[in-house]
Amino acid sequence: MAENRLIVNSSPHMKCVKSTSGIMLDVIIALIPAVILSVYFFSYIAAIIIAVSVVTSVTFEYLYNLLAKKRQTISNLSAVVTGVILALNLPPVKSSIWIAAVGSLIAIIIVKMLFGGIGKNIFNPAIAARVFLTVSFASQMTSWVAPGVDSVSAATPLALAKVGEMTGYMDLFLGNIGGSLGETSALALLIGGIWLLLRKVITWHIPVAFIGTVALGAFIFGQEPLFHVLAGGLLLGAIFMATDYVTSPTTWIGKLIFGFGCGIITIGIRLFGNLPEGVSFSILFMNALVPLIDRYTVPKSFGEVKKNA
Amino acid sequence: MKQKKRIKGGVKTPHYKNTSKSETKLMPVPEKVEIPMLHHIGAPCTPTVKKGDEVMVGTLIGESSAFVSAPIHSSVSGTVADVKKRLFPNGANVDSIIIKSDGKQTVDPSVKPPVVENKEDFLKAVRDSGLVGLGGAGFPAHVKLNPPKDKKIDYLLINAAECEPYITSDYRETIENSWNVISGINVVMDFLNIENVIIGVEDNKPMTIKIFNDIADTDKKITAVSLKSEYPQGAEKMLIYALTGRVVPAGGLPMDVGVIVMNVTSVSFIAKYLKTGMPLVKKRLTVDGAVIKEPSNVEVCIGTYIKDLVNFCGGFTEEPYKVLMGGPMMGLAQYTVDTPVLKQNNAILAFNKKQSMLPEQTACIRCGNCVRACPMSLMPQQLDIFSESQNIEQLQKFNVMSCIECGACSYVCPAKRHLVQSIRKGKVLVNTKGQK
Numbered sequence: 244m245a246e247n248r249l250i251v252n253s254s255p256h257m258k259c260v261k262s263t264s265g266i267m268l269d270v271i272i273a274l275i276p277a278v279i280l281s282v283y284f285f286s287y288i289a290a291i292i293i294a295v296s297v298v299t300s301v302t303f304e305y306l307y308n309l310l311a312k313k314r315q316t317i318s319n320l321s322a323v324v325t326g327v328i329l330a331l332n333l334p335p336v337k338s339s340i341w342i343a344a345v346g347s348l349i350a351i352i353i354v355k356m357l358f359g360g361i362g363k364n365i366f367n368p369a370i371a372a373r374v375f376l377t378v379s380f381a382s383q384m385t386s387w388v389a390p391g392v393d394s395v396s397a398a399t400p401l402a403l404a405k406v407g408e409m410t411g412y413m414d415l416f417l418g419n420i421g422g423s424l425g426e427t428s429a430l431a432l433l434i435g436g437i438w439l440l441l442r443k444v445i446t447w448h449i450p451v452a453f454i455g456t457v458a459l460g461a462f463i464f465g466q467e468p469l470f471h472v473l474a475g476g477l478l479l480g481a482i483f484m485a486t487d488y489v490t491s492p493t494t495w496i497g498k499l500i501f502g503f504g505c506g507i508i509t510i511g512i513r514l515f516g517n518l519p520e521g522v523s524f525s526i527l528f529m530n531a532l533v534p535l536i537d538r539y540t541v542p543k544s545f546g547e548v549k550k551n552a
Numbered sequence: 553m554k555q556k557k558r559i560k561g562g563v564k565t566p567h568y569k570n571t572s573k574s575e576t577k578l579m580p581v582p583e584k585v586e587i588p589m590l591h592h593i594g595a596p597c598t599p600t601v602k603k604g605d606e607v608m609v610g611t612l613i614g615e616s617s618a619f620v621s622a623p624i625h626s627s628v629s630g631t632v633a634d635v636k637k638r639l640f641p642n643g644a645n646v647d648s649i650i651i652k653s654d655g656k657q658t659v660d661p662s663v664k665p666p667v668v669e670n671k672e673d674f675l676k677a678v679r680d681s682g683l684v685g686l687g688g689a690g691f692p693a694h695v696k697l698n699p700p701k702d703k704k705i706d707y708l709l710i711n712a713a714e715c716e717p718y719i720t721s722d723y724r725e726t727i728e729n730s731w732n733v734i735s736g737i738n739v740v741m742d743f744l745n746i747e748n749v750i751i752g753v754e755d756n757k758p759m760t761i762k763i764f765n766d767i768a769d770t771d772k773k774i775t776a777v778s779l780k781s782e783y784p785q786g787a788e789k790m791l792i793y794a795l796t797g798r799v800v801p802a803g804g805l806p807m808d809v810g811v812i813v814m815n816v817t818s819v820s821f822i823a824k825y826l827k828t829g830m831p832l833v834k835k836r837l838t839v840d841g842a843v844i845k846e847p848s849n850v851e852v853c854i855g856t857y858i859k860d861l862v863n864f865c866g867g868f869t870e871e872p873y874k875v876l877m878g879g880p881m882m883g884l885a886q887y888t889v890d891t892p893v894l895k896q897n898n899a900i901l902a903f904n905k906k907q908s909m910l911p912e913q914t915a916c917i918r919c920g921n922c923v924r925a926c927p928m929s930l931m932p933q934q935l936d937i938f939s940e941s942q943n944i945e946q947l948q949k950f951n952v953m954s955c956i957e958c959g960a961c962s963y964v965c966p967a968k969r970h971l972v973q974s975i976r977k978g979k980v981l982v983n984t985k986g987q988k
C-alpha cells in the first residue's frame with residue numbers, strides 16, 4: 244500500500260536552499276580576488292603556498308575523520324576555506340611551503356577536529372595556527388619580501404611605521420607592499436567583503452566595529468587612521484577571520500562588542516606593544532570571550548515578561 | 553493604510569499560491585464520512601448518536617459540557633455505520649463517528665436561523681454553530697468571543713494574511729464571499745461592542761486588498777491593511793504587533809492587549825450561520841502539491857477522507873511521499889490518506905519524493921540565521937543544544953515555551969538542523985518536569 248510509505252516528520256516541511264557548503268563556497272569566491280592579486284604580486288610561490296595549504300588542510304580533515312571513524316565532512320568545504328585563509332596569512336617565501344603544511348595540521352587537527360569538528364571549535368583555526376606559527380617560527384614567519392620575482396627582503400608597512408617610515412596610500416591600497424600573501428591588497432579584500440555582504444554571508448557588524456575602533460584609536464593617539472586600516476592584516480582579519488560564524492557571537496549586539504574588543508586589542512598592540520601587528524592576537528583573544536559575550540547578550544524575547552530573580 | 557510595525561525576524565518563503573485563481577469546486581457527497589469527536593483545542597465531545605442511528609445534515613452528533621469545546625454535527629444524511637476510537641496524527645485517541653451517506657443530503661429540521669437579540673443569544677448561537685478557529689488552530693470561537701469582563705476589547709482584527717505557502721482557501725473566501733465577511737465583522741462588532749476593526753492581508757493578495765478597500769470607502773468602520781509578505785505574518789501575535797503595535801505578553805492571550813483576532817473564513821461563517829442556521833459541516837480546502845493532478849480549491853463535507861478528496865482532484869500523478877494537513881511550514885504530516893478532513897483544515901498537500909526527503913542534519917555552524925529569523929526573538933540554536941542535553945533550567949531561561957513553532961528557524965538553517973522538532977522536545981521536557 245502506498246500510504247505505508249508516507250513520510251511523517253515534524254514541521255516545517257520546507258527548507259531554504261542555503262547550505263553550509265554553499266556558504267563556504269561564497270567565502271571561497273570572496274577570497275578569489277585576494278588569491279589572484281597575491282599571485283600577481285608574488286608570482287608562482289604564492290600559488291604553491293596556497294595549493295599546499297588547501298590540499299593539506301583537506302587531507303588532514305579527511306584522514307582525521309577516517310581514523311576517528313567519523314562521518315566525512317570535507318564536502319562542506321570549510322577545510323578549503325581554512326586552507327586559503329591560512330595561506331594568505333603566510334609570507335611569500337619558500338619556507339612557507341612546509342610552514343603551510345604544519346599550519347594546516349595545527350589548524351585542522353588540533354584547533355578544529357579535536358574540539359569536535361566544525362561548529363565546536365573555540366578558536367578560529369586559521370588564526371590559531373597563524374599565532375602558533377608566529378610564535379614557533381618567528382624568523383620564517385616574518386621574512387617579508389617586496390612584491391616581484393626577485394624576493395628582495397623588505398619590511399611591512401607597520402614595521403616601517405614603527406621606525407617612522409611611511410608607505411604610500413596607493414601602494415597600500417593595491418597591495419604593492421611587503422607583507423603576507425593576503426594582507427597586502429586592501430582592494431582585493433574589500434571586493435571580497437562586499438561579495439560576502441551582498442550574499443548575506445556576513446553582516447556589517449563585526450567588520451565595521453573592528454575597523455572603526457582601530458581607526459578611532461589611531462586617530463585619538465595622533466596617528467593616521469587610514470594607514471592603520473589599510474596596513475597589516477586588519478582587513479583580512481576583520482572581513483574574513485573575525486566574522487567566522489563558529490568563533491563569533493550570534494546576536495548583532497554581541498557582534499558589535501566582539502568587533503569593538505578586537506579593535507581595542509589590535510590598536511593597543513600596534514601602538515604600545517613590541518609587535519608591529521596585533522590583529523591575530525586580538526581575534527584569538529576575543530574568540531575565547533565569545534561564550535561570555537553570548538551569555539550577556541541574549542535578546543529579550545518577544546513579549547517577555549520580567550521574571551522574578 | 554500601512555502596517556504599524558514590521559514583525560521581528562521572519563523569512564521569505566516562496567508563495568506557491570498556484571490555486572489562487574481556482575474557483576471553489578463543490579465536491580459531491582462521498583459514500584462515507586468519518587467525523588472524530590475532537591477537531592478543536594479543548595475537551596473532546598461525547599457522541600450523541602450510536603451505531604444504526606439515522607442522521608441528517610446538521611444533526612448534532614457530538615456534544616460536551618465543557619466550556620472550551622464546540623459541538624459537532626453530521627455533514628451528510630445517512631446512517632451511523634460505526635462509532636470507534638481512532639488515533640489521530642496529533643496524538644489524540646478519540647471517538648470517531650463513521651456515517652454512511654444516503655446521498656440525499658436531507659437537512660435536519662432543527663436547522664433554522666437562530667433568533668439573536670443580544671450578546672448572550674449571539675454567543676450561544678456561535679457555540680451551537682460548532683465554529684472553531686478556521687485558520688488552523690481550531691480554538692472554539694464562542695470562547696474567544698467571550699473574554700472576561702475585566703478585559704476591555706477595543707480591536708477586532710481579521711486575519712486574512714494567509715502567510716503559509718500554497719494555501720489559498722481564505723483568499724477564495726475573501727473573493728467569493730466578501731459580503732459575508734463584512735456582515736460577519738459587523739455582527740461581531742455590534743454584539744461585542746468593539747469599536748475598531750482592521751483586516752490584515754499580505755500584499756501578495758492585491759485583489760483582496762482592493763475589495764476590502766472599496767468596501768472601506770463605503771463603510772467607515774472597516775480598514776484593510778496591506779501587510780508585507782513575510783512568514784509568519786499571519787501568526788496571531790505577529791499580526792497583532794503588525795496591525796496595532798501591541799505586544800502580547802509571553803503566556804498571555806490577545807485579549808490581554810484588548811484584541812480579538814478572527815480568521816476571515818470564521819467571521820464569514822458567522823454571517824452565514826446567522827442567516828441559515830446551518831452549522832459548520834463544510835469547509836473549503838486548498839488541495840495542492842507536486843503529485844496532485846488538478847490542484848484546486850474544494851468545498852467538502854467535514855469528515856471526507858483525504859483519499860476521496862484527492863480522487864476528486866484527479867488523483868495522484870505519482871506515488872505521494874508525504875501528505876500534509878495544512879501548509880508546508882506548520883502542517884501535520886499524515887501517516888495515511890484514510891484520515892478525515894477536520895473543521896479547521898485549510899489545505900491538503902501531497903509531495904513527491906524530492907519535496908519530501910529530509911536533508912541530512914549536520915553540525916550547527918552558529919551562523920545566527922535562526923536567531924535573525926525567529927519572530928519571537930528566541931535563540932533556536934541555543935534551545936537546540938539545551939534540548940539535546942536536556943537542560944531544563946537553561947531551556948526555561950531561554951524562554952522555550954514562547955516558541956510558536958512557526959518553523960522559520962528550521963527553514964533558514966544551512967546546516968539543516970531540525971530545530972523545531974528539537975524545541976518541541978524541549979517543551980515536553982519543561983512540561984513533564986512541571987508535573988513532577
